[in-house]
Amino acid sequence: MLIRSTATIDSQFTALPTDFLEAKNIQLNSEPITVLRYVTMEHADLVRQRNPTGQPCYYTIVGDTLEVVPVPDTSYTAELTYYKKIPALANDATSNWLLSYHPDVYLYGTLMQSAPYLKDDQRIPVWGSLYRQYLADVNASSDKAEFSGGALYMRPRTWI
Structure with missing residues (x-):
């Protein structure tokens, strides 16, 4: 952000x-x-x-x-x-902008990390693929917000 x-x-x-x-x-x-x-x-x-x-x-x-x-x-x-930086979650901060706008990133990242602990290693590629997909969506959303609405132009070093 x-x-x-x-x-x-x-x-x-x-x-x-x-x-x-x-x-x-x-x-x-x-x-x-x-x-x-x-x-x-x-x-x-x-x-x-x-x-x-x-x-x-x-x-x-x-x-x-x-x-x-x-x-x-x-x-x-x-x-x-x-x-x-993405604000860390804590007892007094139960949400942040990433969790509010893109909860699937947290969901699939958590599932991917939990699979080895749960001895469900065959699910790692599934959760990892979905995690990367939703993370790419976050980046695409950021790019769209930054670059939409006008033409790009070269920026001068100083303004006169």
């Missing part, structure tokens, strides 16, 4: 949201808007040597932190669009 949040970027490292799974888009809401480009940690080190401070134009993920390069010369407001 895609989530959007904002953060203040005023140092080299900024904590990522606790439910962060993967970045979709990170941009500075400056004038003009600047879309940050992902680079490896090694490339970030090289860029930082050449350009130690200024308006960030690159990012990398280091553990549970966002590293921007170059190191910000002032405070910036960033908008982060990211994939959210």
Whole structure:
């Protein structure tokens, strides 16, 4: 599930949201808007040597932190669009978005995992096939929600 949040970027490292799974888009809401480009940690080190401070134009993920390069010369407001982790089920959280919208994924995943315990190994391919089918439906639903409704176009690095 895609989530959007904002953060203040005023140092080299900024904590990522606790439910962060993967970045979709990170941009500075400056004038003009600047879309940050992902680079490896090694490339970030090289860029930082050449350009130690200024308006960030690159990012990398280091553990549970966002590293921007170059190191910000002032405070910036960033908008982060990211994939959210699937919340775990617990006594106080008996449902989540996956269970609400796609309960068959939980059902067939559980049946697949229970088959060896129940010594019903011949059912593993059946449950596994259904699990993969419903998981593919979740991904197709996500893709449809993301890419339907308009034409795709190339995204510029900055907006003027």
